Amino acid sequence: MKLRTKVQLFLSLMMIIVILLVNSGVYFLYENRVSNNEVSRVKEDAVAIMEALAKHDEINMDISQLLKAFLPANGMIRIIDETNYPIQNFTKDGSYLNWPFEYTDKEITSINKSGEIPYVQVSLPVIWNDGSIVTLQVSEALYSMDDALDRLQVVLLITSLFMVIPAVLSGIFIARYVTTPIKRLTNEINKNPINGKWEKITAHNNNKDEIADMQQAYNHMIDRIDENMTKQIRFVSDASHELKTPLSVITSYAELLQRRGKQRPEIFDESVEAILSEAGRMKHLTEQMLMLAKNEAIENVRFEPVDISQMVRDVVRSLTLAYKREIHYYDMIEQSLTVSADEQKMNQAIYILVDNACKYSDREINIYIEEKDKQLLISVQDFGDGLSKEEQEFIFDRFFRVDKARSRKAGGTGLGLAICKAIVEAHGGKISIESRLNEGSTFTIHLPK
Structure with a gap:
């Protein structure tokens, strides 16, 4: 996979993930806020019913009429005795009677679901007219909240789609912006060496970025290559020049030994001494040259x-x-x-x-x-x-x-x-x-x- 494709996919996926995380956070924050508001509202209604039950003798109203007066449009009111039996059930929709119930002497608030519809259920202990403790259970279906959350999901989905398009386009643009100079640099590098000579690439000094640094680094490397090649050529040239004389002397004396060394002992001694002298000089010269080559490299320090x-x-x-x-x-x-x-x-x-x-x-x-x-x-x-x-x-x-x-x-x-x-x-x-x-x-x- 090319770098351009990798950058494009990476940036696009990152933008999509960020969009999903942000929209998910918005959805869950809104859902939590709305559900808390609905729970507080139903709880206030339940408290109002409990207070009305406590004062029903003063207002001289039948309990059934009182409970019907507080009945939610999309909900139900139940009175549950200690035997977990519903004494009173008031609702406008019989399907709500299937909602679960349970006697409790504590205040309990919960959000449940019946099929796809969420509903709030608030249970409060109250004193019944015979002096016993019963449970007042007020339940209300959250149709409005469910509709609002559905609309929010649609809005966030559409928003996400509109945001994904520029995110993908941005990924393509950034990938092209990053990889184009790299590709151009690669093409110029691939041209080297041209006719056996290493050429520098065109550096864009106006761009103070990593690509420009890479171009500068490559040009510095070319300078070092040229310098090392020049040193190598000079080293070989100097070595050839300096070794030519002792090699000529050694060759001349060796040929002289071959022609006359056996007949004239004095020539033999002179030739051997000269050959040894020039060989020693060549050895010393070679050691000096190797030492020079080693000392020129700063990494050896x-x-x-x-x-x-x-x-x-x-x-x-x-x-x-x-x-x-x-x-x-x-x-x-x-x-x-x-x-x-x-x-x-x-x-x-x-x-x-x-x-x-x-x-x-x-x-x-x-x-x-x-x-x-x-x-x-x-x-x-x-x-x-x-x-x-x-x-x-x-x-x-x-x-x-x-x-x-x-x-x-x-x-x-x-x-x-x-x-x-x-x-x-x-x-x-x-x-x-x-x-x-x-x-x-x-x-x-x-x-x-």
Whole structure:
């Protein structure tokens, strides 16, 4: 069953149920009100008869004449003695004599039915002329109430029918209003991809509803798909480009071994050493690329409270021992600061910056940590060769190396700063650089507090 049909049926049924409940409530409230009024009226008549019986000696009227005077047009008056025998029966319609009766010394009021006609029966204890206690029973058929309720049923039925028609039409209209944009959205989605390219759908920004949110969400998903496809293409292209050189070297030395390796032992040793070196470089490069791909995904970041000051101290201590270099750490925060971050990844980002500073500069290195504009700033300053304006624009790109010969000698792959940038951005921060040629560079991590 289509969504449009489901919505239409649901809304129509709900409206019909509401109409039935409202009309049923009106009917039963009216019936209760009318029946209470009729019961009160008959009860007042019975009380009036009882008072008249108590005063019949004063008015000097025969009891039979008195009871006939109070006889309802559509009812009956009975006098029942203690033996449950009707002493007196007064009625204009003999069919009323079939109505049940019972002696009682208590006041009883009830509404009963004889066939389809409801009637009120009021029983009161009275003192008869011989001093005994008898039951005065006044009964009256409720023809007027029955007619009024029948007319009300007809009116409510007609009203319900007239209300059901707009309810069904409203269900159709609302179902069409809800499902038309969904159908249009589905049709546009089904067209993708067009010629292998994912296209965005036309978003109706004027409609601030869930459909517009769905359209926006779909367009955001297309952006992420395009971004991931671009990253994938770039990843494959970069990998192919960077692996081409070591593979060429390995192939060349393997061919040389095949031709002359057996006759010239010195070529064998040189070739094996070169192949092992290039294979190790390929392994390191592959690990770096996989690490970069993993760090670009924000869902891989596990946030937890981290003492950032202690983390920087640990990195400084580790690299000071590894490079035998002078690394100065300046903590401008009065007390230890805890931030929400992935400890392992953030440690890696800081390690990359300090490690690069050690590799590409010979003088001391300064590290600063401070708070500014509700951000945590971690700066790594070196006094190396520095970077030109053009180089600064590409320094965070994959496989970008300022001096390829020097980078290769230092063991660099051109992925360290790209990995660092990916980690920082996954934490909602950014990384910036200030550099001048022959004066050095300062890399700064900006993290939200």
